[in-house]
Amino acid sequence: MSATIGKRAGSIVTFFFVVLLALIMNSHRALSMSNEDCLECHGDEDITREADDSSVYVNAEVLAKSVHGEEECVSCHQDADTEDEHPPKLKRVNCAECHDDIGAVYEKSIHGKARSRGDALAPYCSSCHGTHDILPPKNPKSTVYVTNIPITCGRCHREGSPMTKTHDDIDQHNVLKNFSMSMHGKGLLKDGLIVAAVCTSCHTSHNVRPHTDPESTTNPKNVAKTCMHCHANIENTHRKVIRKSLWEKEPHKIPSCIECHQPHEQSKIGYQGKLSDAYCLKCHSNPNLVMPDEEGGVKSLYVDTDEYDEFRGTLHKKNKIACVKCHSNMDSARDPVCKGSGPVDCSACHPQQSDVYAKSIHGKLLAELDPNAPGCTDCHGKHNNMSKANPDSPINPINIPNLCGACHQEGKKAAVRRKGGEQKIVATYSMSIHGKGLVKSGLLVSATCASCHTGHSILPPADAQSTVNRNHLSDTCESCHYGVARKIQQSIHNPPFGADTSRFPICSDCHSAHGAARVSEAAFRKQQANECAKCHQEQVETYRESYHGKASMLAGGERAAQCSDCHGSHTILAATDPDSTLAGPNAVKTCRKCHPGANLSFTTYRTHATHGDKKRNPDMYYAFWSMTSLLLGTFSLFGLHTLLWFPRSFKERMKMIRKAREQKR
Amino acid sequence: MSKTETVYVQRFNVFARVLHLTVIISFLTLALTGMALKFADEPWAGAIASFFGSFRVLGVLHRIGAVLTFGYFFIHFILIYQNWRKSDKSFVSFVFDKTIGMVPNLQDAREIGQTIKWFVGKGPRPRYGRWTYWEKFDYFAVFWGVAVIGLTGLCLWFPTWVTHYIPGSWLNIATIIHSDEALLATGFIFTIHFFNTHIRPEKWPLDRVIFTGSVTLEELKHERPREYEMLVREGRLDDVIVDRPPTWLVIFAYVFGFTALTIGMGLVFLIMYTIFQRTFG
Numbered sequence: 010m011s012a013t014i015g016k017r018a019g020s021i022v023t024f025f026f027v028v029l030l031a032l033i034m035n036s037h038r039a040l041s042m043s044n045e046d047c048l049e050c051h052g053d054e055d056i057t058r059e060a061d062d063s064s065v066y067v068n069a070e071v072l073a074k075s076v077h078g079e080e081e082c083v084s085c086h087q088d089a090d091t092e093d094e095h096p097p098k099l100k101r102v103n104c105a106e107c108h109d110d111i112g113a114v115y116e117k118s119i120h121g122k123a124r125s126r127g128d129a130l131a132p133y134c135s136s137c138h139g140t141h142d143i144l145p146p147k148n149p150k151s152t153v154y155v156t157n158i159p160i161t162c163g164r165c166h167r168e169g170s171p172m173t174k175t176h177d178d179i180d181q182h183n184v185l186k187n188f189s190m191s192m193h194g195k196g197l198l199k200d201g202l203i204v205a206a207v208c209t210s211c212h213t214s215h216n217v218r219p220h221t222d223p224e225s226t227t228n229p230k231n232v233a234k235t236c237m238h239c240h241a242n243i244e245n246t247h248r249k250v251i252r253k254s255l256w257e258k259e260p261h262k263i264p265s266c267i268e269c270h271q272p273h274e275q276s277k278i279g280y281q282g283k284l285s286d287a288y289c290l291k292c293h294s295n296p297n298l299v300m301p302d303e304e305g306g307v308k309s310l311y312v313d314t315d316e317y318d319e320f321r322g323t324l325h326k327k328n329k330i331a332c333v334k335c336h337s338n339m340d341s342a343r344d345p346v347c348k349g350s351g352p353v354d355c356s357a358c359h360p361q362q363s364d365v366y367a368k369s370i371h372g373k374l375l376a377e378l379d380p381n382a383p384g385c386t387d388c389h390g391k392h393n394n395m396s397k398a399n400p401d402s403p404i405n406p407i408n409i410p411n412l413c414g415a416c417h418q419e420g421k422k423a424a425v426r427r428k429g430g431e432q433k434i435v436a437t438y439s440m441s442i443h444g445k446g447l448v449k450s451g452l453l454v455s456a457t458c459a460s461c462h463t464g465h466s467i468l469p470p471a472d473a474q475s476t477v478n479r480n481h482l483s484d485t486c487e488s489c490h491y492g493v494a495r496k497i498q499q500s501i502h503n504p505p506f507g508a509d510t511s512r513f514p515i516c517s518d519c520h521s522a523h524g525a526a527r528v529s530e531a532a533f534r535k536q537q538a539n540e541c542a543k544c545h546q547e548q549v550e551t552y553r554e555s556y557h558g559k560a561s562m563l564a565g566g567e568r569a570a571q572c573s574d575c576h577g578s579h580t581i582l583a584a585t586d587p588d589s590t591l592a593g594p595n596a597v598k599t600c601r602k603c604h605p606g607a608n609l610s611f612t613t614y615r616t617h618a619t620h621g622d623k624k625r626n627p628d629m630y631y632a633f634w635s636m637t638s639l640l641l642g643t644f645s646l647f648g649l650h651t652l653l654w655f656p657r658s659f660k661e662r663m664k665m666i667r668k669a670r671e672q673k674r
Numbered sequence: 675m676s677k678t679e680t681v682y683v684q685r686f687n688v689f690a691r692v693l694h695l696t697v698i699i700s701f702l703t704l705a706l707t708g709m710a711l712k713f714a715d716e717p718w719a720g721a722i723a724s725f726f727g728s729f730r731v732l733g734v735l736h737r738i739g740a741v742l743t744f745g746y747f748f749i750h751f752i753l754i755y756q757n758w759r760k761s762d763k764s765f766v767s768f769v770f771d772k773t774i775g776m777v778p779n780l781q782d783a784r785e786i787g788q789t790i791k792w793f794v795g796k797g798p799r800p801r802y803g804r805w806t807y808w809e810k811f812d813y814f815a816v817f818w819g820v821a822v823i824g825l826t827g828l829c830l831w832f833p834t835w836v837t838h839y840i841p842g843s844w845l846n847i848a849t850i851i852h853s854d855e856a857l858l859a860t861g862f863i864f865t866i867h868f869f870n871t872h873i874r875p876e877k878w879p880l881d882r883v884i885f886t887g888s889v890t891l892e893e894l895k896h897e898r899p900r901e902y903e904m905l906v907r908e909g910r911l912d913d914v915i916v917d918r919p920p921t922w923l924v925i926f927a928y929v930f931g932f933t934a935l936t937i938g939m940g941l942v943f944l945i946m947y948t949i950f951q952r953t954f955g
Contacts, residue, residue, distance in 0.1 A: 553714075613841050633850050647862070
């Protein structure tokens with residue numbers, strides 16, 4: 010009951026408003042034609058225009074159910090409001106009479122402009138909304154109901170329609186088909202989600218503009234905002250790919266949504282037309298294209314397409330990344346659009362690498378505007394940047410030493426800043442086991458500069474965060490030499506918990522960093538005692554008084570027993586440790602490596618004993634001094650004998666000479 | 675006195691000379707290779723090792739020198755045996771013979787006293803016989819040296835074998851004895867022996883007798899009057915008179931002798947310099 014009353018009351022109110030509105034708008038004259046008058050003729054299903062025989066029948070029922078059901082015919086068809094017969098061809102209904110705000114927007118849209126230009130295919134209000142059958146957009150039967158929008162728009166924007174056939178300036182094709190295959194289209198058509206985006210969600214209903222128009226919701230600058238109507242907080246999802254802060258502050262630095270998520274489909278075609286690669290190459294394929302640089306010279310802007318070619322393994326080209334994706338700072342207000350677009354900011358797509366790089370010595374120096382600091386492209390190349398797996402890539406392991414060496418060499422860029430320290434790093438490296446492994450044996454698993462120093466987070470060893478810092482170096486080596494690291498953990502050289510780690514050796518204390526040699530190599534073996542002497546000075550000195558130590562100092566000395574031959578290397582333990590290579594029966598085994606017949610008695614030879622240590626080696630002390638006394642005694646006796654003899658002998662010689670002379674005479 | 679009138683008397687037979695040649699070669703080899711190891715941290719020692727290529731080559735040469743030494747040491751007894759057979763004496767009286775034997779006797783003690791007096795101008799030149807006391811010392815020094823250095827050297831050569839009988843810790847002692855006795859031998863030969871035999875002004879610059887084997891009769895009369903008189907008394911002077919040494923032998927004597935002298939003195943200079951530097955530097 011109450012519902013009926015409510016409905017009736019609503020109708021009455023609506024009626025009064027409509028009458029009031031009509032009175033205000035047509036206050037200058039009274040309506041003379043009623044709907045009944047119109048339907049007298051137009052209610053006949055067979056009524057046609059005289060001119061073209063087209064039907065002018067109006068279905069009164071449909072009209073009554075439409076949004077304008079309560080309206081008078083002549084409210085819209087004003088020129089039919091005559092006492093006499095109305096003109097044979099009425100003017101087109103001007104919806105803006107009532108919907109003036111929408112009309113104003115429409116006039117500026119691509120549709121409105123086309124209409125002003127007299128484009129016969131330009132849509133009117135009725136093209137989308139219908140005429141007498143207009144239903145509210147929430148009504149599922151409305152042509153502009155969300156599920157019907159693609160069909161309504163598709164009437165013109167489908168392949169093969171008169172509009173698409175004649176308007177070849179629209180760079181999107183198969184829009185309807187592509188949309189229906191897209192995430193949005195599938196959501197709408199397959200899953201029946203009325204919240205899925207349709208044409209108007211992005212392009213708007215009345216304010217449809219080309220994407221080149223800066224005011225357009227689909228202009229690259231506005232796309233993010235448009236998408237974020239639905240995809241609010243999308244920056245959180247993309248934080249790994251795109252720096253979050255850029256969404257708000259510098260949206261032009263990030264690629265717009267549609268550069269990855271194609272507007273109507275999921276293929277990777279990108280913007281066809283004005284900002285396609287072909288568009289860029291119209292100018293940039295010219296080898297003579299230059300721009301003035303800061304120093305008054307010129308800078309080539311030529312892009313060698315042969316170099317930047319997917320078949321050459323160029324990484325970005327292989328992934329079909331358009332020019333504008335990196336050179337994103339394009340502006341249609343400029344001519345050319347790329348003018349003053351500035352350098353490429355790789356951080357838009359590579360934020361993690363960029364963050365790490367910014368903290369590195371290279372990044373810091375670049376931030377200080379050091380002209381010698383390398384940026385992304387100095388190592389990765391510009392257009393020819395390739396995967397490191399590609400042997401032609403400058404960051405392929407094979408090429409890394411030369412790449413780094415281009416600056417890190419005497420007289421080169423990095424050496425300008427560095428004072429002291431190793432200068433011939435690359436030369437030293439190329440002679441090391443790592444360098445030989447890489448260059449001579451072609452082993453890609455050999456450590457290159459980047460293996461230890463990392464690619465992006467390079468820091469000087471003094472920096473606590475550096476991978477080659479004293480506290481981290483062993484971990485860095487461990488990333489390849491894991492087995493060795495495990496052995497060291499069992500050895501005496503592993504710092505116990507809480508110990509001062511600076512008193513324990515790290516890898517580079519024994520194996521020099523850049524010149525790390527194969528341990529069996531003569532150079533390494535001859536250097537060994539020097540490395541151990543850094544901490545075990547006394548032991549090395551006494552070793553050098555032994556046969557092994559003395560022999561090791563001579564040519565071929567690498568064949569003599571070195572520290573590690575007896576003590577072991579990574580598994581080294583204190584000689585007092587029962588598991589050590591020098592404890593009891595182990596010592597016999599150790600000595601037998603070189604002295605096959607060695608027994609336990611043999612192992613009592615004191616390798617580090619000296620005659621100088623009377624307390625520990627009294628026998629050696631006395632043996633030495635007995636021998637020395639014998640020596641001194643003998644030499645004193647005969648030295649004196651000689652000293653006395655010499656003048657006498659001299660005189661004798663003179664006598665002989667004189668005698669010989671006398672005999673001659 | 676013309677050249678044709680010069681009479682040469684044999685002092686060393688071929689056997690003795692070849693033996694001493696072996697001594698020179700083996701001793702120089704042992705000294706060079708051994709001292710290079712003993713003073714391994716000196717640049718000159720490194721140069722010696724580098725010249726031969728490796729310390730292992732030094733080791734091989736040193737062992738070859740050792741084998742030669744043991745060789746001449748035992749062959750020398752053949753020489754003694756030969757001389758004994760020639761002498762028609764009992765072995766004991768041959769060994770302790772006062773005229774041509776090597777064993778020191780009272781006459782030597784007297785000559786030491788006379789020599790000192792002569793040195794200081796308080797007496798005439800002693801009338802030395804076939805062997806002077808310093809020559810006898812040299813002779814027995816080799817006995818002592820070969821025994822001491824040889825035995826300890828064998829311990830170091832075959833350490834795994836000897837440690838079946840002696841503890842390994844004794845090898846440390848063997849090393850000291852071997853090394854210091856070698857220093858004594860090297861030092862003695864390259865200074866005292868060289869001076870006594872070649873460098874002293876009367877003999878300067880080289881006494882070639884050990885290579886040519888003969889001295890002039892004049893020299894014999896002057897240097898070893900007691901021997902000369904003995905030969906005359908026993909009527910054996912004509913037996914020992916020999917031809918003038920062939921020119922090639924004389925040339926060899928000087929070339930070889932100077933080479934050995936140079937090497938020996940060079941080495942002893944380096945050793946003395948090193949010891950001086952370490953002690954006072």
